[in-house]
Amino acid sequence: MNIHQLFQLQKLDTEIDDKKKRLGEVLKAQNEPPALRAARQRAETAVAELQKWQTKHQNLTLEVNSLNTKAKNSENRLYSGKVTNPKELSDLQHEIESLGRRKSALEDEVLEALVMVEDAQAEKTAADEALETAVAQWDKQSAHLKAEQNELALALHKLMQTRKTRATTIDATSLQEYEQLRKQKHGLAVVGLRVNMCLGCRTTVSANTVKAVDEGRKVYCGDCGRLLAAL
Ligand SMILES: [Zn+2]
Known part of the structure; x- marks a missing residue:
């Protein structure tokens, strides 16, 4: 030996x-630091929230349009002169009033949804900016780690080659x-x-x-x- x-x-x-x-x-x-993971999470939540309110706003708008069409049809019929039955005329009038009330309530909801869309849009913009900053900061911070990783991998490769050669002489x-x-x-x-x-x-x-x-x-x-x- x-x-x-x-x-x-x-x-x-x-x-x-x-x-x-x-x-x-x-x-x-x-591994990404908690602050960066949190920023990523915030941006994802912001996108989901914005989509949710945009869809809600869109659906409410469609509903208002549909009510408008219905009310218009009933009004046309009411003032067409073709309906003479007092009971039917009264029913039409009530229906138009009822549609008007529903429309008014829905329009309030549309406005609320619009405010939420704007808020969500603002939050998304802020979250995206914060994420961009966090990513840039982390890239800067971790650059030296990446460099060290490459150096270590290269050094290890060489050392293991040398080790292999040297072991054969024993x-x-x-x-x-x-x-x-x-x-x-x-x-x-x-x-x-x-x-x-x-x-x-x-x-x-x-x-x-x-x-x-x-x-x-x-x-x-x-x-x-x-x-x-x-x-
Ligand atoms: Zn000893």
Whole structure:
């Protein structure tokens, strides 16, 4: 087993792990902030509200037109001179009056709906402007995240290529043990020894261990169980 080779591999793997972690954070940070989501929601609601009142206004207007036609037909008949039966004349008169009352009430509703359409239109304009501002602000804020994401992806690609090449120069048994240890020790299988301190767990090791590490022998930290390598 060549400890130095494994230590080099460990450094690569640590760098890859760090970059992957950072990439995850950068991706997560690019989720739209609540303020932007709220602005989007407001704009969507404004569109729906405007459509609702426009439709309402349109339907009421159609209804008023239909009442107008009915009233006009009844009036024509009333004044046509063709109707002479007093009962029928009286009925026609009542119908015209009744239509007039309904029309008057409906016209009030039309006006109300029109006011609502105007309000909804104003809200939509305001909501669209707010959304545009929020989007522009977020694009500006997140531009550096996007750039970092691209840099990380590129760096990771290169590191993984290097890792692949380097792993082929290490014997299978050592590699297997290294991978196994990495899994058990939270990604850190080989650690440096600074003077007589294990950099994996910060405990000091014996002089014999230091000597063995310096000689490049396979030595484990008695405390954390990681392989030790000279810095
Ligand atoms: Zn240790």
